[in-house]
Amino acid sequence: QVAPAESGGGTVQAGESLRLSCIPFGNTFSQAWYRQAPGKEREGVAAIGRGGATYYSDSVKGRFTISRDNGKSALYLQMNKLQPDDSAVYSCAAGFLDISPGTWFRIGKYNYWGQGTQVTVSS
Numbered sequence: 001q002v003a004p005a006e007s008g009g010g011t012v013q014a015g016e017s018l019r020l021s022c023i024p025f026g027n028t029f030s031q032a033w034y035r036q037a038p039g040k041e042r043e044g045v046a047a048i049g050r051g052g053a054t055y056y057s058d059s060v061k062g063r064f065t066i067s068r069d070n071g072k073s074a075l076y077l078q079m080n081k082l083q084p085d086d087s088a089v090y091s092c093a094a095g096f097l098d099i100s101p102g103t104w105f106r107i108g109k110y111n112y113w114g115q116g117t118q119v120t121v122s123s
Helices: none
Strands: 005-007 010-013 018-023 030-036 043-048 054-056 064-069 074-079 088-095 117-122
Touching: 005 088, 018 030, 018 088, 018 117, 030 064, 030 074, 043 064, 043 074, 054 064, 074 088
Parallel strands: 010 117
Antiparallel strands: 005 018, 018 074, 030 043, 030 088, 043 054, 064 074, 088 117
């Protein structure tokens, strides 16, 4: 299993969009996006389970969409209506355990982590 790598980060203005990519997630069952802002704990943003069920944190629900392309072993995060509070380093994670509404955000569910990509949203 090769560690996944993120791409697509950058600097945008509030209200704009970005699409993050993470390749490859290999033979893992579940994948997720996390973010960490300076001085804050890492937080789960979104996840997708083995059967395709998706989960989101309350702070991004309705604005972000997680998806994957199994054929390309690619995970995506479409981020719309970005706000300055969304600024952080975004990392993808992949694991062999399935996830549920009560577990998808647990770091221990994921075995492989990317190094992260910076997203900066200016007001």
